[in-house]
Amino acid sequence: MTMTIGKLAQRAGVGIETIRFYERKGLIETPLRTASGYRQYSEAVVRRLQFIRRAKELGFTLNEIKELLSLKTSAGVTCASVKQKAEKKIADIDGKLRSLRRMKRALVDLTQTCNGDSSLDECPILNAMDEGGPLE
Amino acid sequence: MTMTIGKLAQRAGVGIETIRFYERKGLIETPLRTASGYRQYSEAVVRRLQFIRRAKELGFTLNEIKELLSLKTSAGVTCASVKQKAEKKIADIDGKLRSLRRMKRALVDLTQTCNGDSSLDECPILNAMDEGGPLE
DNA sequence: ATTGACTCTGTAGTAGGGTACTGGCTTTAG
DNA sequence: CTAAAGCCAGTACCCTACTACAGAGTCAAT
Numbered sequence: 001m002t003m004t005i006g007k008l009a010q011r012a013g014v015g016i017e018t019i020r021f022y023e024r025k026g027l028i029e030t031p032l033r034t035a036s037g038y039r040q041y042s043e044a045v046v047r048r049l050q051f052i053r054r055a056k057e058l059g060f061t062l063n064e065i066k067e068l069l070s071l072k073t074s075a076g077v078t079c080a081s082v083k084q085k086a087e088k089k090i091a092d093i094d095g096k097l098r099s100l101r102r103m104k105r106a107l108v109d110l111t112q113t114c115n116g117d118s119s120l121d122e123c124p125i126l127n128a129m130d131e132g133g134p135l136e
Numbered sequence: 137m138t139m140t141i142g143k144l145a146q147r148a149g150v151g152i153e154t155i156r157f158y159e160r161k162g163l164i165e166t167p168l169r170t171a172s173g174y175r176q177y178s179e180a181v182v183r184r185l186q187f188i189r190r191a192k193e194l195g196f197t198l199n200e201i202k203e204l205l206s207l208k209t210s211a212g213v214t215c216a217s218v219k220q221k222a223e224k225k226i227a228d229i230d231g232k233l234r235s236l237r238r239m240k241r242a243l244v245d246l247t248q249t250c251n252g253d254s255s256l257d258e259c260p261i262l263n264a265m266d267e268g269g270p271l272e
Numbered sequence: 273a274t275t276g277a278c279t280c281t282g283t284a285g286t287a288g289g290g291t292a293c294t295g296g297c298t299t300t301a302g
Numbered sequence: 303c304t305a306a307a308g309c310c311a312g313t314a315c316c317c318t319a320c321t322a323c324a325g326a327g328t329c330a331a332t
Contacts (some may be wrong), residue, residue: 004278004279005279005280006277006278006279014279015320015321016279017320017321017322018319018320018321020280020281021319021320021321022154025319034328036279036280036328036329037279037280037281037327037328038278038279038280038328038329039279039280047285054264056319057244058239058242059236059239060242061318061319062318062319063318068262071256072256072262077256078252078253078254078255078256079250079251079252079253079254079255079256079258079259079260079262080252080253080259081251082250082256082259082261082262083247083250083259083261086243086250086261087247089243090240090243090244090247093236093240093243094240096232096236096238097233097237097240099201100195100229100232100233100236101233102305103193103194103195103229104226104229104230104233105227106194107194107195107222107225107226108226109158110222111219111222111223111226114215114218114219114222115215116214116215116216116219117214117215117216118212118214118215119215120182122215123215123218123219124215125215125218125219125222134171140299140308140309141308141309141310142307142308142309150307151290152308153290153292154289154290154291154292154312156311157289157290157291161289161312170298172297172298172299172309172310173297173298173310173311174298174299174308174309174310175309175310192289197289198288198289198290199288203281246279
C-alpha cells in the first residue's frame with residue numbers, strides 16, 4: 001500500500017516540491033525507492049505531513065517542528081518536554097501580541113488626532129513619526 | 137556641518153551597511169560626496185533614518201515607508217492619504233492579532249489537557265496535532 | 273509504439289531586511 | 303611618518319518556506 005510522491009502530495013494537501021524540501025530539511029524520513037528510483041511512501045507519511053501542517057498553523061517554525069518530531073523518537077523523553085515547548089510558544093505569541101497592540105494603539109492615536117484636512121506639512125502622523133511621538 | 141557615514145550610523149543608531157542598503161532601495165537620497173568619494177550627510181538624514189525606524193516600529197514595511205516618504209514630496213497630496221494608509225495598516229494589524237489569538241487559544245487548550253506526566257504516546261499535544269484536534 | 277503524465281536530480285529564484293567580506297583607498301591620531 | 307581606523311564598490315550570504323525551472327528517465331493507456 002505505497003504511493004508515489006504525487007499521490008502523497010494530493011493526499012496531504014501540499015506540493016510535490018514541498019515534500020522533497022521537507023525531506024532535505026529532515027522533517028520526513030528518506031523514503032524507500034522503487035527499482036527506477038521513484039520515492040515510495042506509506043500512509044504514515046500522510047499523517048506526518050498533516051502533523052506538520054497543523055503545527056505550522058499553531059505558529060511553530062519548521063525547525064521547531066523538527067524538534068517536536070525528534071522528541072517523539074527520543075528515548076526517555078516525557079510529555080512534559082512537549083508541554084514545555086508549547087508553553088514557550090505561548091509566551092512567544094504573547095510577546096507578539098503585546099508588540100502588535102502597542103503598534104495599534106500608537107497608530108489609532110495618530111489617526112484620531114488627524115482630521116485628514118491638514119496640509120502635509122502639518123500632518124500629525126508624519127510629524128509624530130518625524131519628531132518622536134508617543135512611541136518607545 | 138556634514139558627517140561621514142560612520143558618524144551618521146552612530147547618530148541614527150543603525151549599521152553602516154544598513155544606510156548603504158537604504159540608499160540602494162531609494163529610502164534616502166544619494167548623498168553628496170567629498171573629492172575622495174566619501175558620502176557626506178546632513179542632520180536631515182539623521183531625522184529621516186529615525187523616521188524610518190519609527191515607521192518600522194509601527195509595522196510599516198520598507199516599501200510602505202518609501203511610499204510615505206514619496207507622499208511627503210508629492211504635490212497635491214493631502215494628509216488624508218497618509219491617514220488612509222495608517223488606517224489600512226491598523227486593519228492589517230487587527231488581522232494579525234486575530235490570527236495570533238486563535239493560535240494561542242488552541243495551544244492553551246492543548247497544554248491544559250496535558251498533565252505533563254503521560255508517556256509520549258499519550259501526549260495530548262502531539263496526538264492533537266497528529267489526529268486533528270480542535271483546530272481548523 | 274507512442275503519447276502524455278509522472279518522476280528524477282540539481283540548481284536558482286522569490287520576498288524582506290539586512291549582514292559580511294574582499295581588496296584597495298583615505299583620513300586621522302600619535 | 304606610520305599605523306590604525308574609516309570608507310569605497312561590489313558581491314555574496316543569512317533566514318524562512320517554498321517554488322520554478324531544465325533536461326532526462328519512467329510508467330500507464332491507447
